[in-house]
Amino acid sequence: MTLSVQFLTMGMMYAGGLALGGLYDLYRVLSGQLKVPSWLRAALDLLYWFVGTLVVFTLLYRSNWGEVRPFIFLGLAIGILFYFLVFSRPVIRVIVFTIRAVVTAARIGRRMIDLFIIRPAIGLYRLVLIILGFLLATAIFMYKIVLQLLYPAWRLLLWLFRPLGRWMRLHLVPAGMKTIGQKLKALFRKLF
Numbered sequence: 001m002t003l004s005v006q007f008l009t010m011g012m013m014y015a016g017g018l019a020l021g022g023l024y025d026l027y028r029v030l031s032g033q034l035k036v037p038s039w040l041r042a043a044l045d046l047l048y049w050f051v052g053t054l055v056v057f058t059l060l061y062r063s064n065w066g067e068v069r070p071f072i073f074l075g076l077a078i079g080i081l082f083y084f085l086v087f088s089r090p091v092i093r094v095i096v097f098t099i100r101a102v103v104t105a106a107r108i109g110r111r112m113i114d115l116f117i118i119r120p121a122i123g124l125y126r127l128v129l130i131i132l133g134f135l136l137a138t139a140i141f142m143y144k145i146v147l148q149l150l151y152p153a154w155r156l157l158l159w160l161f162r163p164l165g166r167w168m169r170l171h172l173v174p175a176g177m178k179t180i181g182q183k184l185k186a187l188f189r190k191l192f
Contacts, residue, residue: 005064010075012063016056017079018087023052025088029095 027048031041056076060066 006071009060009063010071012059013072013075014079016059017076018083019055020052020076021080021083021088022091023048025091026095029092033099
């Protein structure tokens with residue numbers, strides 16, 4: 001392994017240490033802010049180490065084809081230490097700010113949907129119900145008035161056409177139909 005490959009590997013492991021520190025802070029802040037249950041933390045710990053291992057071995061493979069040397073661990077330790085001394089607090093602040101911004105944006109979005117979509121839809125639904133109820137009440141009222149106004153005319157028409165109905169039954173209905181109709185009428189009287 002040449003000296004340039006060793007420096008490249010050392011730099012990549014330094015970057016890997018920085019990445020591990022950043023992933024750890026991200027994981028720590030998110031699990032604290034989201035109040036992850038303790039049984040899920042164990043699975044998330046395993047996931048963190050799996051992702052961290054993938055990152056380190058990917059960097060190691062790209063820098064020196066996966067050869068493990070003692071200075072690799074030194075580069076990782078220096079990267080992690082430098083991250084926690086210099087970058088940890090600003091990164092945590094950025095993560096917390098981002099979480100708060102996302103939560104605030106979600107609240108504002110939910111409130112906007114409530115104000116501009118849900119409440120107008122409920123108001124429109126209630127308005128339609130009120131209008132339909134008013135129209136139904138008006139229709140029922142008008143129907144009763146028309147029935148009361150037409151009742152005398154209906155009684156007059158029945159009184160006028162009663163003789164015509166008798167004449168039609170006597171002269172236009174065949175004799176056999178009269179007996180069938182009378183038999184059916186008698187049968188229904190017996191049954192009901």
